[in-house]
Amino acid sequence: MLYALAHFLRDYCPFIWDLVDVLNSFLFSLRYGNKLKKIKGVLTGVDSLYVISPISECRASDLAAFFDAQPQEAFTYFHPHGFDEESLKKLQGYSAFLAYAVKDNEKIVGYFFMRSFFHGKTFIGRMVDYNFRGKGIAKMMNRVTFDIAQLIGLRVFQTISIKNISSLKSAQAENELRIIETLPNGDLYVENLPKKK
Template identity: 40%
Template sequence: MLYEIAHVIKERFGFLWDAIEWGNAEMFALMHRKGIVRIPDLLAECSGKYTLRLATCEDVEQMKAFFAVQPKETFTFFQPHDFDEKGIKKVVLNRSFLTFVAMDGNEIAGYFFMRSFVNGKTFKGYIVGIDHRGQGVAKEMGVAMNRVARELGLRMFKSISPENPASMAVTKKVNDIKIIKTLDNGDMLIECFEKTDNQTVMWGG
């Protein structure tokens, strides 16, 4: 119910949504300040072939370029925010919209995020760069999100379109899942639980 209400407010009452987002971000950062400080270390522990870290404003231009070169079909089911400079900077600065990059040297290989709320829930998502698919970056990002969620005490959720079975398959590689319900737009709302035995993950979801 809250998911649907939030969607309506965002679509129809943008000014109100901005105020709610600001309040949520400030309260979330206050509630989880000790755990948030630990995130860089957690990401370092989860880094393997790729270096995982928090995104910063200095990454905005490179992130914009990263999104721009991905195939159009990548964004059929991946639309968590705007991908122009303004949209990217907005989420990077949002203290409850945790944004991360997976780096292959100086190149962005993947982007992942946890959109979090003061009610203890977070909605996760990620995208693997076209040139890095099938090389293990999704697994590292998925494990890292599990670790961050555990550290902050957050329940993880994800919405998946029934027309995107690949996303469901990938999610199951790093998480046990529970289908909560079907949303009004036809997507499945699922809850993700950390697996202790992570296996190989494919390119994205």
């Protein structure tokens, strides 16, 4: 119900959606502010060839260029927000929108986000540069996402198209997926849970 309402507001009432984002960011900061300060430790502790930077430390033009460089098929299942500079600058200002760029030297090669809510849920998504697929970046982003969520104390959710086999396999490699429901468009609405040992 909340998922459908959020998508309705985002798609048809952008002004109200922006107000919800501002209010949610304020409440999220009040509830989780002290824990948010510890995220940097998670990012610097990743054993990887790549550097992970919050998007607040990136130029919106560089982020927009990353999205512009991706083939159209990369957006078939990925359209959580606008990809232009103005939309990205707005997202950089929301404390509840935890988003990160994965860099190879200074080149952005991956992007992942956690659209988080003050009531303890976060909805995730990720994209890897088409030239860097198959290098374990998606799995690494998924691990970091889950580490941040556990640090803060958030339940992790996402939607996955059953046609998007690579995304489904990447998510299953790192987490147990609990299917909550199949949405009218055929996507799976799932909760990511720790992998059973």
